[in-house]
Structures are given as structure tokens and as C-alpha cells.
Amino acid sequence: MDYINLVILGCAVVTFIPRLIPALFVDKLNFPPKAEKFLNLIPYTALAALICPGVLTVDNQLWYIGLIGAVVAAGLAWKKVPLGAIVILTVVILIAVYSIVPFF
């Protein structure tokens, strides 16, 4: 099979299986409160691990680009700017930052 097709199908299968297994069994499970608490904490820890240190690799050459973006997004979220507007404003500000980087 073509190399890229093999990569796409292989990735599709190994990504779907972990998602699928809970769908087949979760109805039969009844979690005790301690497990509920553990599961409810996952969104916070997953987001923390996804952001740090990945955000510093947004630009492979300039690590601070991602940091600036994260600080801008955090500041806007702190001021309760709507989610969609935060994304657009962060991208726009990064384009502005990229435009002035060559001058330093």
C-alpha cells in the first residue's frame, strides 16, 4: 500500500480504538465517588499537560512566540472575553508580533 495511505489508516485505527473501548463498556460501569472525583479532575490536568511545554514549540525557532500567545490568551480569558474572540485576537496579535520580529 502507498506509504501515506498506510500512515493515515494506521493512525486512524490506533486513535479510534482507545476512544471506542469506553463506548462499548461505560454503560455497565458505575463509578464510586472517589473515581468520579478522579475523572472530574482529568480536564484540568489534561489541559495543563497539553499546554506546558507544548506551547513553547508553536514556533520551532522562536520559543517566546508561543509564550506571548499563551499570555495574551490568558489575559483575555481573565477579562472574560468570549472564547471565539480570544482565539481570533491571539492569532491577530501573533501576526503583529511576527511582523515586528525582523526589526530586532
Next chain:
Amino acid sequence: MSRKARFVDGCRKGIPITFGYVPMGIGYAAIAIKAGFTPLQTISMSFLVYAGAGQIIAASMVLSGAAAMAIILTNFVVNLRYFVMSICVLNQIDDSNTPLNILAAHVTVDESFAMFSLSEDSSIWTYLGISITSWLSWCLGAAIGVFLLDLLPVIVTNSFNISLYALFVAILIPAIKENKQIAILVLITAILNVVLGQFLGNWSLIVSTLLGATVGMYIVDDEYILGGDA
């Protein structure tokens, strides 16, 4: 609320996610096309795999000529977190059946999971609304990217790479602001992931997510974390 009303409500809640997914999908398409994917392969991967970071890593590895098995194994490790997220989401849902669960499982990603988990909703229809809107916007981003890539300057496609992180940060900040224990937990998990990354490489994402939640069992009050949903 009827099923349809819940689904439409979910779609509406998913709109902010599309603001991040369309530009990020364009960014992914830029890498995929550079790696030698055809337009059809680029869009199919978004539809079939539907994993932001996983797809970008896979396309980058194709670009550097890695073996197919190495790419597939890396994707498995990087996307193993969806197992945990899928359990969380389905555990919160109270009106589903197996076929709907299977559809929901395929469209479970970081943002739809985080948005739904941190809300009071418990309907599969709301979740499908959020998730399918996000999924289609990710595919739409890839499609736009394939056709418009040559027209966009590099600084614009580079800037698009921040959009997923902007979503992550924006979803997390309200909880940090509201609860100091969550803020400390987020900080601890971030440090854990940086340290473990030195030893575990790609495994550190899932390991620090689970270790962080274990730490949270001790430092976050039950009332806060179990308050919303029964």
C-alpha cells in the same frame, strides 16, 4: 428540551471551538501538503483520524521520512489520552445508547471533552452538537488549507499554530480564577509534564495527566469537584 433543541444548543456552544479549528486545520494542511500528501489524503486524515496534535506530528514525521510503524506507534501514544477523555465524557452522559456512544467516541477531542466536562450538561445530543460542529470545522480547515495555501503568507500560517493553545488556555483560565486549589493543581501538572518529558518522551502527556489527577485527589476539595454533577 427536545433532542433536536439540545443538539442545536450543542452546535451553538461548539462555534467558539471552530474559531480555533479552522485556522489550525489550515496549519495542519500546510504541513501535510509539504510532506507530499495529496489534497484528498490531507482532508481524509482530518475526517478519519481527527486528532489535532497527532495529525500534525504524523505529517511532520512523514516529511522527515520516518517509518510508517514508528509514526503509527507515536500516534497511538500521543492519542492514548482520548481513552481517558472518552471515559469522562460517557460517564457524564445519562441519555445514550451504544451506537450513539460509538459516534461520540470518534468525535472526542481535547476541546469538546474539556468544554463538555466543565459544563453542567449531561445529554448525548448536546455533546454530539459540540463535537460534530468541531469535527466538521477541523475538516473544513483542512479543505480550505489545501486550496488556499499558496495565497497565505508564512507569518499567517505560523500564527495559526497558536489557535489550539489559545483555546486550551481560554477554557482553563475561568477555573483557575475561581479556585486556587485548581490553579495549584494545574501548575503542579505542568511541572510534572516538563520533568517527566525528559525521561518518558511522548508518554509523559498521559502519565502526567493521570499523576496530576491523583495529586488532585488530595489537594482539591470534594465539594468543588463533585458539586456540579450527580
